[in-house]
Amino acid sequence: MKMIKVTFPDGAVREYSRGTTGTTVVEGISPSLAKKTVAMKWNGVLSDLADPLNDDGSIEFVTRDSTDGLGLIRHDAAHVLAEAVQELWPSTQVTIGPVIDNGFYYDFYREAPFSEDDLRAIEKKMSEIIQRGAAFTKEVWSRDEAKRVFASKGEDFKVELVDAIPEDQQVKIYKQGQWFDLCRGPHMRTTKDVGQAFKLTKVAGAYWRGDNNREVLSRIYGTAFANQADLDAYLHMLEEAEKRDHRKLGQEMDLYHFQPEAQGSVFWHPKGYMVWRQLEGYIRRRLDADGYVEVKTPQLLDNKLWEQSGHWGKFRENMFVVPDEIPSTEEGAPVISGEGNLLALKPMNCPAHVQIFKQGTKSYRDLPLRMAEFGCCHRNEAHGALHGLMRVRQMTQDDAHIFAREDQIKDETARFLKLFATVYGDMGLSNIRYKLATRPDVRAGNDETWDRAEEALADALAASGIAFDYAPGEGAFYGPKLEFHLTDAIGRTWQCGTYQLDYVLPERLDATYVAEDGSRQRPVMLHRAVFGSFERFIGILIENYAGKLPLWLAPTQVVVATIVSEADGYGQKLVEQLRAGGIRAELDARNEKINYKVREHSVGKVPLLFVVGKREAEEGTVSVRRLGSEGQKVMPATDAIVELMAEAAAPDLKATK
Numbered sequence: 046m047k048m049i050k051v052t053f054p055d056g057a058v059r060e061y062s063r064g065t066t067g068t069t070v071v072e073g074i075s076p077s078l079a080k081k082t083v084a085m086k087w088n089g090v091l092s093d094l095a096d097p098l099n100d101d102g103s104i105e106f107v108t109r110d111s112t113d114g115l116g117l118i119r120h121d122a123a124h125v126l127a128e129a130v131q132e133l134w135p136s137t138q139v140t141i142g143p144v145i146d147n148g149f150y151y152d153f154y155r156e157a158p159f160s161e162d163d164l165r166a167i168e169k170k171m172s173e174i175i176q177r178g179a180a181f182t183k184e185v186w187s188r189d190e191a192k193r194v195f196a197s198k199g200e201d202f203k204v205e206l207v208d209a210i211p212e213d214q215q216v217k218i219y220k221q222g223q224w225f226d227l228c229r230g231p232h233m234r235t236t237k238d239v240g241q242a243f244k245l246t247k248v249a250g251a252y253w254r255g256d257n258n259r260e261v262l263s264r265i266y267g268t269a270f271a272n273q274a275d276l277d278a279y280l281h282m283l284e285e286a287e288k289r290d291h292r293k294l295g296q297e298m299d300l301y302h303f304q305p306e307a308q309g310s311v312f313w314h315p316k317g318y319m320v321w322r323q324l325e326g327y328i329r330r331r332l333d334a335d336g337y338v339e340v341k342t343p344q345l346l347d348n349k350l351w352e353q354s355g356h357w358g359k360f361r362e363n364m365f366v367v368p369d370e371i372p373s374t375e376e377g378a379p380v381i382s383g384e385g386n387l388l389a390l391k392p393m394n395c396p397a398h399v400q401i402f403k404q405g406t407k408s409y410r411d412l413p414l415r416m417a418e419f420g421c422c423h424r425n426e427a428h429g430a431l432h433g434l435m436r437v438r439q440m441t442q443d444d445a446h447i448f449a450r451e452d453q454i455k456d457e458t459a460r461f462l463k464l465f466a467t468v469y470g471d472m473g474l475s476n477i478r479y480k481l482a483t484r485p486d487v488r489a490g491n492d493e494t495w496d497r498a499e500e501a502l503a504d505a506l507a508a509s510g511i512a513f514d515y516a517p518g519e520g521a522f523y524g525p526k527l528e529f530h531l532t533d534a535i536g537r538t539w540q541c542g543t544y545q546l547d548y549v550l551p552e553r554l555d556a557t558y559v560a561e562d563g564s565r566q567r568p569v570m571l572h573r574a575v576f577g578s579f580e581r582f583i584g585i586l587i588e589n590y591a592g593k594l595p596l597w598l599a600p601t602q603v604v605v606a607t608i609v610s611e612a613d614g615y616g617q618k619l620v621e622q623l624r625a626g627g628i629r630a631e632l633d634a635r636n637e638k639i640n641y642k643v644r645e646h647s648v649g650k651v652p653l654l655f656v657v658g659k660r661e662a663e664e665g666t667v668s669v670r671r672l673g674s675e676g677q678k679v680m681p682a683t684d685a686i687v688e689l690m691a692e693a694a695a696p697d698l699k700a701t702k
């Protein structure tokens with residue numbers, strides 16, 4: 046019998062007869078390893094453990110509690126969900142059910158959508174199916190057979206899916222007992238491997254293939270984990286996330302609103318815009334101190350510039366295009382003839398910054414040139430993709446482009462990293478993981494340039510004492526980039542800020558400088574943002590702090606609340622003193638019980654209350670209450686104001702005191 050050589054992760058090589066399955070191999074290694082192994086990686090490819098090994102190769106065992114194992118648990122759970130639904134409602138058609146971040150979903154075609162009660166019934170059925178422990182088995186069918194079988198069952202969507210499988214790929218069917226599904230695999234051993242730590246979380250509508258001309262499907266979302274403790278922790282996090290949802294808090298705190306007439310664009314209310322103003326003022330001071338110059342560039346730019354920059358070709362579907370034409374006011378006539386030239390609202394600021402750079406001759410001595418703009422950009426996102434402040438159509442970035450010589454990349458990067466860490470530290474967001482995204486397969490420029498660029502970024506990270514991971518192949522086609530992954534107060538991660546090297550745009554837009562030897566050279570462009578966009582960053586802050594923003598960012602820092610009307614005059618005087626000291630103070634002299642006032646300002650997340658009654662007015666004191674704490678402290682009003690002024694200063698202004 047022909048033997049094959051199997052290499053193990055520790056480098057050991059053993060011989061097996063050709064066709065031996067992964068199951069046999071792992072069982073021969075150790076029964077305890079076999080027990081928890083649910084799949085394998087054969088030559089690096091995640092595969093069914095029952096697959097035969099037909100050539101020499103390397104093997105890795107995938108255990109149920111590994112990251113790959115978690116993906117398989119969720120994938121298999123989606124199959125179990127579909128079986129459960131069809132057992133309960135046999136006329137329901139199945140479509141697709143992929144694994145997504147934190148779980149999985151499955152889309153079904155049926156008359157009525159699923160209810161909450163249905164979800165509980167489905168969970169019960171899933172539990173039974175998992176208990177049965179039917180083995181997942183794989184069969185390869187011919188295209189015609191697959192189509193015939195699915196058509197005979199009335200599974201029209203599956204027939205369409207079979208047709209969509211490329212000719213060079215096999216049509217694979219995975220069975221679990223009597224039930225089967227079209228699937229690329231791989232799967233674990235049996236339905237029992239899914240375990241009981243799963244939950245169906247919600248239902249939603251979705252179009253077949255995301256096409257709004259096609260059927261509306263009922264989508265069931267679920268999640269599954271390797272054990273109950275992980276599931277509980279996740280469900281708790283979801284609950285916390287819901288409480289912290291910036292869309293809910295934004296309303297309760299009266300920060301901003303959206304309305305259908307301006308899809309994805311924010312109406313900032315005075316309180317929300319106050320948060321913005323504090324952030325903008327803060328970051329502007331930081332940039333001024335760090336040697337940036339600030340500019341302002343046009344919203345509308347001719348499409349010829351966008352053609353030159355490459356955005357017109359690659360990014361046009363995300364741009365708002367506007368005709369350069371005076372609209373007709375004639376009754377019944379079309380508003381726009383369509384004959385005017387086209388302009389576009391800028392989706393990013395970079396090309397405009399190059400135009401400023403190109404004014405006059407730049408020499409090597411002018412570099413690095415750090416050009417900042419709080420640039421308002423528009424991106425044409427689909428209505429369905431919009432999500433509160435997190436995904437908008439009109440956004441303002443704390444954008445800047447650094448025009449630099451190649452030999453300046455390392456220093457500029459180190460400088461940016463310092464700024465970035467300082468700012469996030471000031472925001473109370475210091476749990477950040479750094480990644481260096483390197484050259485993708487499709488890229489501009491030669492390998493020597495990429496070598497130098499990646500090395501400069503890695504050197505800068507190392508010189509800054511920052512631990513980082515590589516994200517191989519994740520760089521932009523025009524250069525490598527750094528990624529910043531922030532973990533918030535409830536363990537979610539957000540990608541924040543930007544730092545990208547770009548060799549292409551200076552070339553496309555013909556930016557040059559005169560080098561020391563008199564030759565014309567291309568500068569490198571560093572696209573960078575610290576917050577990213579004000580909208581999204583404020584959303585993240587609200588959720589991270591559950592609305593209880595740090596004092597310096599709070600829209601109203603203190604409310605002076607009177608207990609009796611005799612104290613109103615005194616309260617008003619205090620508010621004036623506070624405002625004179627730069628504190629954002631308001632008076633609440635309404636004829637309401639103090640407990641009512643306290644509760645209301647606590648919902649509005651006002652950090653401090655100065656409660657004043659007759660006695661405080663007579664003695665010149667205030668009774669200080671802090672958000673989230675029960676006690677109160679009586680102190681002389683002047684002391685309270687001085688203390689508050691020191692505490693409320695922005696972090697950068699505090700440091701210089």
Ligand SMILES: [Zn+2]
Binds near residue numbers: 124230231
């Ligand atoms: Zn599958």
Ligand SMILES: [Zn+2]
Binds near residue numbers: 393394572573
């Ligand atoms: Zn840019």
